[in-house]
Amino acid sequence: MDVSVILTYRCNSKCSMCHIWQNPTDPKEEVSLRTLEKIPYGFDYLNLTGGEPTLRNDLEEIVDLLYPRAMQLEISSNGLHAERLEPIIKKYPDIKIRFSLDGLEDTNNSIRGEDNGFQKVDGLLKLKELGGEDLGLAITIQDDNAQDVVELFHFAEANGFELATSTLHNGFQFHKSDNVPYDRLRVASHIEELITNQLRTWNIKNWFRGYLNLGLIAKVLGHDRILRCTAATDFVFIDPWSDVYACNVRPDLLLGNLEATSWDEINNGEVADGIRKKVYHCQQNCWMVGSAKTAMRHSKYAKIPRSGPLYWVILNKLRLMLRKPIPFGEYIDYSKIQADDLTIKRNIFLGVAFKRNLQKKEDPHYIHYGEFINK
């Protein structure tokens, strides 16, 4: 099982597709070390995310506490305070670190509302110098940066970084319900190009990232998921108020509160059984890294892929070796593209003053975001 801990809703980026930063938590009310201590040992992956996790003053202590509890610990950061990760990477060089970078210089700055966002690459290079072994960049592919994705992939490869990919999603974590691509087919065509480039490399991880990106095409076109979601069985999210959810999209999939109860009660009770049934019938077609990679891997052995993705990878790697193209039309029905009634232009916040709304623990949460449509 994987667990993602949303350590804070504070964030120093101002992204157009994620409004966490507009609704920060009070640091005094964010999930405590005492509560995190209840997370048992033996997880496959444990992801520390936000908001921006480096804004937590106790991040080093959190890592000390949680590092031994999973096969792999990941920190997902915007990279604007890379220096805060230096003591952590010196101590734990095998921690996976991903910095969000949403395109080449100007594109990234505009989408993420960051003044000099590309400088985070220098911060990542410094972590590499300090011994970091699993470093990478992460892009949310969308209309405004889809044209940069192949170049960014080669840039990451040239620097010894991985490129993690996702696309626009709606969900309570992002405070968004209008993240819809403007031109689904155009975005999908850039992802096709990325997949072909990934399968041309001699890096097995890139090949499986290619399959994950095939799922992104399905998501972008508004199709059903290519593999069933296993939220609450293979992964859960803990929010900054210690509430445990099956996923970061549907606020109705609440399993319990880790501050008030034990991990066992949350994971093994009747509530969890009911939520797993709801997940089984979920109609959303999310395809985020957390739900995609768990769906792609073997149910018992996290390091081994399921037969479907494995077969797809072998077949298409062979095709490319024989100089034949990947027949994307065999996997994706391009005649079916989700029709959107209303596509709202996303606001850009670079250089724009904005008053944040502090969210208190006792406030009702996520109530405006009950109807997420990920199509």
Ligand code: SF4
């Ligand atoms: S498919 Fe449903 S259960 Fe799975 S992550 Fe999306 S909203 Fe959650």
